[in-house]
Amino acid sequence: xxxxxxxxxxxxxxxxxxxxxxxxxxxxxxxxxxxxxxxxxxxxxxxxxxxxxxxxxxxxxxxxxxxxxxxxxxxxxxxxxxxxxxxxxxxxxxxxxxxxxxxxxxxxxxxxxxxxxxxxxxxxxxxxxxxxxxxxxxxxxxxxxxxxxxxxxxxxxxxxxxxxxxxxxxxxxxxxxxxxxxxxxxxxxxxxxxxxxxxxxxxxxxxxxxxxxxxxxxxxxxxxxxxxxxxxxxxxxxxxxxxxxxxxxxxxxxxxxxxxxxxxxxxxxxxxxxxxxxxxxxxxxxxxxxxxxxxxxxxxxxxxxxxxxxxxxxxxxxxxxxxxxxxxxxxxxxxxxxxxxxxxxxxxxxxxxxxxxxxxxxxxxxxxxxxxxxxxxxxxxxxxxxxxxxxxxxxxxxxxxxxxxxxxxxxxxxxxxxxxxxxxxxxxxxxxxxxxxxxxxxxxxxxxxxxxxxxxxxxxxxxxxxxxxxxxxxxxxxxxxxxxxxxxxxxxxxxxxxxxxxxxxxxxxxxxxxxxxxxxxxxxxxxxxxxxxxxxxxxxxxxxx
RNA sequence: GGCCCCUUGGUCAAGCGGUUAAGACUCCAGAUUUUCAUUCUGGCAACAUGGGUUCGAUUCCCGUAGGGGUCACCA
Numbered sequence: 001x002x003x004x005x006x007x008x009x010x011x012x013x014x015x016x017x018x019x020x021x022x023x024x025x026x027x028x029x030x031x032x033x034x035x036x037x038x039x040x041x042x043x044x045x046x047x048x049x050x051x052x053x054x055x056x057x058x059x060x061x062x063x064x065x066x067x068x069x070x071x072x073x074x075x076x077x078x079x080x081x082x083x084x085x086x087x088x089x090x091x092x093x094x095x096x097x098x099x100x101x102x103x104x105x106x107x108x109x110x111x112x113x114x115x116x117x118x119x120x121x122x123x124x125x126x127x128x129x130x131x132x133x134x135x136x137x138x139x140x141x142x143x144x145x146x147x148x149x150x151x152x153x154x155x156x157x158x159x160x161x162x163x164x165x166x167x168x169x170x171x172x173x174x175x176x177x178x179x180x181x182x183x184x185x186x187x188x189x190x191x192x193x194x195x196x197x198x199x200x201x202x203x204x205x206x207x208x209x210x211x212x213x214x215x216x217x218x219x220x221x222x223x224x225x226x227x228x229x230x231x232x233x234x235x236x237x238x239x240x241x242x243x244x245x246x247x248x249x250x251x252x253x254x255x256x257x258x259x260x261x262x263x264x265x266x267x268x269x270x271x272x273x274x275x276x277x278x279x280x281x282x283x284x285x286x287x288x289x290x291x292x293x294x295x296x297x298x299x300x301x302x303x304x305x306x307x308x309x310x311x312x313x314x315x316x317x318x319x320x321x322x323x324x325x326x327x328x329x330x331x332x333x334x335x336x337x338x339x340x341x342x343x344x345x346x347x348x349x350x351x352x353x354x355x356x357x358x359x360x361x362x363x364x365x366x367x368x369x370x371x372x373x374x375x376x377x378x379x380x381x382x383x384x385x386x387x388x389x390x391x392x393x394x395x396x397x398x399x400x401x402x403x404x405x406x407x408x409x410x411x412x413x414x415x416x417x418x419x420x421x422x423x424x425x426x427x428x429x430x431x432x433x434x435x436x437x438x439x440x441x442x443x444x445x446x447x448x449x450x451x452x453x454x455x456x457x458x459x460x461x462x463x464x465x466x467x468x469x470x471x472x473x474x475x476x477x478x479x480x481x482x483x484x485x486x487x488x489x490x491x492x493x494x495x496x497x498x499x500x501x502x503x504x505x506x507x508x509x510x511x512x513x514x515x516x517x518x519x520x521x522x523x524x525x526x527x528x529x530x531x532x533x534x535x536x537x538x539x540x541x542x543x544x545x
Numbered sequence: 546g547g548c549c550c551c552u553u554g555g556u557c558a559a560g561c562g563g564u565u566a567a568g569a570c571u572c573c574a575g576a577u578u579u580u581c582a583u584u585c586u587g588g589c590a591a592c593a594u595g596g597g598u599u600c601g602a603u604u605c606c607c608g609u610a611g612g613g614g615u616c617a618c619c620a
Contacts, residue, residue: 040620042620044620074620076619077618079619080619143618145618148617148618156546159546161548162547162616163616163617210551213549213550215549216547216549223617225618226618227618232617232618233619233620236620252614253550253613255615255620256550256615257548257549257615258616260548278550280550280613292614322557322558322569322570323557327558329557329558329568330559333568351557351558352550352551353550353552353612355556355557355558356556358557358570360556360571361556361569361570362570363570364570367582411583416583416584418581418582419584420581420583475579479579491578505579506579506580507579508579509579510580512579513579514580519580519581520580520581521580521581522581523581524581525579525580
């Protein structure tokens, strides 16, 4: 077989050479240890936690090293393509604080190593495919789906490994040039297969997280180009990461088993392998068993879930960082005020077993993150989220902006910060009592206080109420009335001698709190009163006279 | 089934031949607080298993079990 002729028959219109591509996509001029990496999602319209998980690693590694982080759209599968998926993906990534230096954008490309959508790179793949054909490393395969099924059945019956290799590949491998031309002329569709060596050798592949992996050397005639001329993932990965000059390939561990194919391609093309970094699969626990997170059953797999629940992006980041890098929590404890970007991420500290997504842990991380924010920043984040998901409350927030910020600032001034905000959704609930429009009488008055005592208390309270009183003056008055009514001023006294009192100051303050906020659990009464303003305070209390 | 990856408390995880086997989340108890959210103190709870190697294995090697992945013209 004359491979030059075969290459011309298969790729008559391809004139470029690998050398042209080397020139077109020169090596990047970066610092020695700069990391160039990417995420390569398929535009299926579904953005999941795993996408973010890998993006976080890549983003950190690249930006910590003054490298490049880019977005490549792996759209080689026409069937999975969903309209608008790229926009969805980019906006989700941006929402969660992942920004790309180059790559696909919503309406095009940015950067000089593109195009960044694989379907638009057909010409590039064909140059390499033609080159490989000239080297005798490929052949066209005319096997139909039915024929392949039959082969698989036969292999199954014989308990052999499935696939096109060895004798099973012989029929198409040994086709003469004339036969090939005839088949093509007859309109038979073909795929380009890699001509693998029939071997039992092993190869060692280094993985940055897992160390050396021992795998069997590839002996499969895997597909390089599908019948529509579009490459498979394997071929596209090797070509793209070479010409886009990736130094690191970060991807899920489901790719480990196809490593031999990729290594084989890098070797036959004489290209340097990137540093591989295979990440663990995110898991979920169910009935005491760990299992992979599933798209159908687990809403928390979708990134959209975290947006809808109003879990702020920083919290999701920090949560992922705690899963990803075992020393992040330690660092966070030592540097409570630092930005998470200051944390030095290392591959060495990466976990390799599948981590469980623990929503309790996320909630805790989220509380911490929110407790570190200023009231103004909280207001911005909350407003932005509400505009998307709770427009009624967004309107209130903007109508009463000053009050909302003051409300968010309650318990935030001192050394000990209140930690009652978990996420934006819950924050709306939490803040609702500050506005008459969303105020609700949720909890009933304490049973310990009779109706007449209640009325008497509120009468005295209102008479003595001075909105300008400071916290201690205010509380002194409350204690005074409490005592006069025959309630214990010190909770401990009541605890020791409940028979001597009608109740304790706890019941009294609860009553004020419930009148003011509609609920038994709320922040400091005096502070809340100051935020509400005199008019609202008096109105809410008068209702109980 | 073949090949590959993984295995320390309920969860995430330190450990890298000798430790009372850290820490975080959850849960429980107590303390502080005018409620709550905090904060503090304490508690429950782990090296999957069997063989080696070694004076000594959670740590190194082999097997077994369990979990996961993959075996497409899907990524």
